[in-house]
Amino acid sequence: MASSSNNTLSSFNFDMPFANLKPVLEKLQAIDVANSSSQPLIPEELLTISKDNPLLTFQFEEYLVMKAKQVNKSLDEALPLQHPVKIHEAMRYSLLAGGKRVRPILCIASCELVGGDESLAMPMACAVEMIHTASLIHDDLPCMDNDDLRRGMPTNHKAFGEETAVLAGDALLCLAFEHIAFRTRNVSPDRVVRAIAELSSAIGSQGLVAGQIMDLESEGKEVSLSELEYIHVHKTAKLLEACLVCGAIMGGGNDADIERVRKYARCIGLLFQVVDDILDVTKSSKELGKTAGKDLVSNKATYPKLMGIEKAKKFASDLMIQAVQELAYFDAARATPLYHLAYYIANREN
């Protein structure tokens, strides 16, 4: 194998279609395993570019479509249109507005990674999407980011009024915990409590809300790289971490499994935000389904702004490599969706 070098990783092609992992495997092969640390890398069989390599044969797009469909069905069932109609309409409007369902799929994939059946994590998967939706609804409010467009549609307060949007967000937050507590089946109650602890701490004043408040405070100010990372870790990465960790908890993972999943999650979480920032400067509003370039306009700190677009892409590529290295501890076939997910998050186009 060739020796590892930063140049090798930095030439990673950010724009290639996500279903094609071949160039990534070539990059990973280029890492000097013998001279690297004791941490295992991708299993040898996955580094072989052959027709039997599960990384290459796995139909990732089909997997995403299938999982998203199951998540959408479960979300629809979790929130029937009932009395009082207006609040449920508002909640359903945002919760069922589409979206890629990345968070629930991470949760389910992590459950399956440790050997659990999808059904064990489905209530938790729905819950993380409810929480994500709640945070978007409140984030879009006039007193917050004041956004008119979300996923190509009017934001919740534009469609239903501000007071209903505040309540719809509150109700989705509550529903998340209600859904986990009422609907989780065949998981021991101590695991359910542990998952609730993990999830709730990821979204409160030491998690998502901490990121939101620091983000609001940073507007129009000079922001250092460490402040930027604080915002992103809290605003985005902590919830993604909770998705994956809670999936592993619900799926029956042991403590070592759960901590490896956490490390993978931390890379993926930061990756997600870096890519978001890159997309914001490289794509149009129509392609993104939301107001593009807004972060730059409002003088918000972003990775491309702080390190330049090329270095931001390099950072994304490095995070992806780090993430997939954690998966080497698990059964390769079960880990395949998460290899692809890391690659997909790095290469998503909206």
Place this chain on the structure above:
Amino acid sequence: MASSSNNTLSSFNFDMPFANLKPVLEKLQAIDVANSSSQPLIPEELLTISKDNPLLTFQFEEYLVMKAKQVNKSLDEALPLQHPVKIHEAMRYSLLAGGKRVRPILCIASCELVGGDESLAMPMACAVEMIHTASLIHDDLPCMDNDDLRRGMPTNHKAFGEETAVLAGDALLCLAFEHIAFRTRNVSPDRVVRAIAELSSAIGSQGLVAGQIMDLESEGKEVSLSELEYIHVHKTAKLLEACLVCGAIMGGGNDADIERVRKYARCIGLLFQVVDDILDVTKSSKELGKTAGKDLVSNKATYPKLMGIEKAKKFASDLMIQAVQELAYFDAARATPLYHLAYYIANREN
């Protein structure tokens, strides 16, 4: 004993000081036990007006002060002032602003009613106060009730800005579940999950939020008595019910205990709102610590408006009698605080 009559109950003196239960006992004695339904009434020994009657000797004011002090201490510890400072300041501002701590005390009293130690229910007791505070912060927002004053102080958004108030409410909601999941000790995890299910369903789109949205929609419209009850049951009574039921769950109560507590709670919950409405028309802003008469000004439905002040007082008195009858199933000494709490809620002055 004299025969039961509605006249006897309707002459209940609403304005007497809450520490004196003697007239209530006389009213209860006046109910014809022999000719009443199979439901037990207050135990005979509590109906005896003597120096040994725990209902009369119990120092209820001291009990409230002591319990509120312990709750305040636990709330203070549950939410230290930490980074990011602004959001924690805003959360602490509203959470530690005083208030009577009725909800946490109900939770603890119910835990003790079924034989549990206070410590089993303290994290849950703190959680219900966090949720109550969150709902007040969001309720006061300009897009909701647009209130400037709460507990005699500027409302959260007046003190910290609207965006921080939205996030402080969200973070308190999350902290409630985090606190239960992380801090509950010596309670089996299945009880913790059951309590989380109970609490979350009481505050979402079928609970507290349902009451808030119907309340907002009813403003300026004609509201029937059944619509008014829907609003109050959901906006106020369901959370009070959850406080009591969750206390009994954490305290180790069996299913029969829990359902009796639920019946008591339903009466108390409605009672709480009826009294709130009465106070709103009979007290000044200074006495209440909030803007008085606001419900009438904004043409909101209230019990005094719909049934007149005297009939509303009679309704409150009937609800209190119904509530205390449920306590007869429990050990009289352990039930004493809840007898007094019912009486206190009926007779509170702010």
